[in-house]
Amino acid sequence: MMHPQTEVRFVDPTIGYGVFAARDIPRGTIVYVRDRLEAAFAARSANRMDAAAGPGKTVYADESGVHMVSRDNARYVNHRCDCNVMTTAYGFEIAVRDIWKGQEICEEYGLFDLGREIPLNCGCTLCRKRLRPDDLERFHExxxxxxxxxxxxxxxxxxxxxxxxxAEAKQRLRAYLCGEEPYISVADLARHAPVALSAIPPDNPRPAPFGVNG
Incomplete structure (x- = not known):
């Protein structure tokens, strides 16, 4: 589930759609949580999904190799290497920068451990040019x-x-914030089970300005 104060807007024909803040969202705000609206598929089932079901980031693999399908605004969140939102090992995404009203919400696709190279052209000064399978290992710190x-x-x-x-995610977060448990690194997001690459959307022949979404 995406933060309620967000909206989907058309960006341009190359990028497609994106998610924008409908009001100021301060750093530290949880902007996405996994919920029952998402569907989970084994890799073989995900391979049979209708590619025309809708635009955006419809499928991603979690650390257990299960494919998650977002049903709300979350499916339209684009990638930027200077992203303002990051996924965590707690099952939610958090704003790592202040997001102003009207600003696009962008995340780091490298945290999804997609397992293959994808061309990038963010247009930001931090653009890595390619999303690589070892990005999580290289940048997790x-x-x-x-x-x-x-x-x-x-x-x-x-x-x-x-x-x-x-409840489990909430309990783990509370335990960390109360100093009862150590922080869980995003390094734990690395897949613990192999995933068929065909379950991931095909390569875009042209670099997409914000990653593979749009």
Whole structure:
């Protein structure tokens, strides 16, 4: 489930659609949680999904190799190497920068461990030019740093999605914030089971400005 104060807008013919903040969303805000609206498929089932079912990031593999299908605005979130949102090992995504009203919400696709190279052309000064299978291994420490900084703000900003977070994720987050458990690194998002590459949307012949979405 995506943050309620977001909206989908058409960006341009190359990028397609994106998700934008309908109001200011401060750093530390949980902007996405997994919920019952998402469908989960084994790799073989995901391979049979209708490619014309809809645009956007419809399928991604979680760390267990299960393919998740987002049903709301979350499916339209694009990639940027200087992203303002990052997924965590707690089953939610968090704003790692302040997001102003009207600004596009973009995430780091390298955290999804897609298992193959994808051309990138973010247009940002940090653009890596290619999403690589080893990005999670190479950058997880830097990404953890951004997430840890954002987590210090969780208790200080409105959290409309906290009600919809599953009990296990909420318990793990609370245990970390209370100092009862150590932080869980995004390195744990690396897939623990092989996933057929054909279950992932095919390569885009041209670099997409914000990744593979649109």
């Amino acid at each position: 830097a990404w953890d740093g951004l997430i840890l900084d954002a987590l210090t703000r969780v208790a200080d900003v409105p959290q409309p999605l906290m009600t919809f977070m599953d």
